[in-house]
Amino acid sequence: MNELRNVLAVDEVAELHAAALEFADVARDIIARAWRSGFSVERKRDGSFVTNVDLEVEDRLRALITRRYPEHGILGEEFPPARPGARFQWILDPIDGTEDFVHRVPTFGSILALYDNGAPVVGVLDHPALDLRCDAARGRGTRKNGERVTLADLPEQTANEQVRLVLSARGNFIRYRDEGPSFDALTRAFPNHRVYRSCYGHSLVASGAVDAMVDYHDTPWDLAASQITVEEAGGVYRVVRSFVVDGVPIYSAVFGKPTVVERLCGLLGAP
C-alpha cells in the first residue's frame, strides 16, 4: 500500500488538487445561490434535514468527478458509493451542518477529499456563507483563502483553561454509544470551549483559529478533509475510537496542535 502511494508524483498531486478546488468552486456557486435565493427542506428517515441543495451539489460533483476521472470511486452522504474498490476515492459531504444551513446559521460547510489507497491526498473545507476555504494537498501545505497557514504549537506550560478547544455537541458523544462521560470530562478540564454542529470546527483548527477539536461519532465524509488539512498545517490528527454501525464506520477523532492533542488523548485514555 505504501508503495502504491509513493508512485503518486508531485505533478499528479498538483493536478488532483487543482481539480478538487474546481469541484469545490462548483459546489460553492450552487450553495451560495441557494443561500441567497432559497431552497426546499425535507426530513430524512433518521429525522435529520436534507435540502434540494445537498442533493443537487452531490449529484453535480459526482457527474463532474466521473467525467474527469471515470475510474475513481465516490463516497458521499446522499447517494450509494460508486466504484468502492477503486484505488482513488473521492469522499464528499455536500453540506455538512444542513441543520444550520436550514436555520440560516452560516457555519455549515462543504467537505471534499481525495484518498489514494486509504490515505488522504487532497482535502477542502469550504464555507460559502463565510467566504472561507481551507484546503490542503499532500506535500503542498494548508491554505486558508489561498494563504499558507502553519500551526504554532502551544507552549508546554499552557494551562488547560487557556486552551481554545472545539467540541462536537454532547449529542454526538451519545449518538451511537454512550460516551457522554467523555464530553463531561472534556468540558470540565477545558472550560474555554466552543461547540459547533458542523465542520466549521475543522476549519478553525486547520487555520489555527482554535487550538484543537474533539469530534465524536462521525462518518467518513464528516471527517474526510480534516486529517490532511490539519497535518499539512503542522498539526496532529488521531482517531481515538472507531466502530461500525449498519456497515458504515464511525470515527471519533482528536486533532490540532500537538501539545493539546497529546493532553486530550491522555484525558480520553486513547492509545
Place this chain on the structure above:
Amino acid sequence: MNELRNVLAVDEVAELHAAALEFADVARDIIARAWRSGFSVERKRDGSFVTNVDLEVEDRLRALITRRYPEHGILGEEFPPARPGARFQWILDPIDGTEDFVHRVPTFGSILALYDNGAPVVGVLDHPALDLRCDAARGRGTRKNGERVTLADLPEQTANEQVRLVLSARGNFIRYRDEGPSFDALTRAFPNHRVYRSCYGHSLVASGAVDAMVDYHDTPWDLAASQITVEEAGGVYRVVRSFVVDGVPIYSAVFGKPTVVERLCGLLGAP
C-alpha cells in the same frame, strides 16, 4: 418609575432608535476596517484580551453619545461609568468576544443598548464580520438586517433532543461561583446544543435561528441588548441568577421561545 417610563412617546423612541443605529454604524465601520487591515492586541490584568479597536470604538461612541445626549449616562466595558445617576443609560460593549476577534473567528459582535430608568428602550447586536445586525426598540419590533422577525414558539410536545439550544461555555458557569453542575445538567438534557463565546448566540435567539440560550455569569454590558431584541421578537427573557462581584452585578439569563425558556427554567430550578 413606571410613570416616568410611560412618558417616553412613540416618536421619542423612534428618534432614540435611529440614533442607536447611527452609533452602531460608526462602530461597524471602525471594526470592519480593523478586521481587514489589522489591529494591536494586549492582555488585560484579568488575562482577557483587549485591542486598540475595543478602546477606539468605545471612545468614539462615548463622544458621539455625549455630544448628542449630554445628560445621558454611559456604562461600557472599557472605561468608567459616566453620569451613573441619569435616567437614560447607554450600555455598550464595543467588541463582545474579543478573544474570537483576535483569532479571526467572525462571531464576535458589538452590543449597544439604551435603558430608561432601568428598562430597555433600544438594543443593537451587530456582527461586522458576518454582515449581521439584530436590533429592536420598544413597541417597534425586532429586525434582522432590516427585516422584521417574529419567533414562532415550538409545539409543546417538542422533544428536548430537537431543541436548538445555545449555551455559554462551562467556563462561564464557574467564572464567579461553581455552577458547573447546571451546565452538566443542561448538556445532558438538551444534547443538540452549540456553545459560543460571545453575543452571537443572542443574535441567533433574537432572529429565531436557534430556540433559546442559557448564558451564565455575564456583566450588564454582555446582556444589554438581549432582553429587548428577544422580547420584541415575541420571546421571553428571564434573569435566573444575580449577584454582585467587585461592585459589578453579574447576571445569568435564559431567553428565547416561551416553551423552551419555561422548560429550561424548570431544569435550573429558577423561580
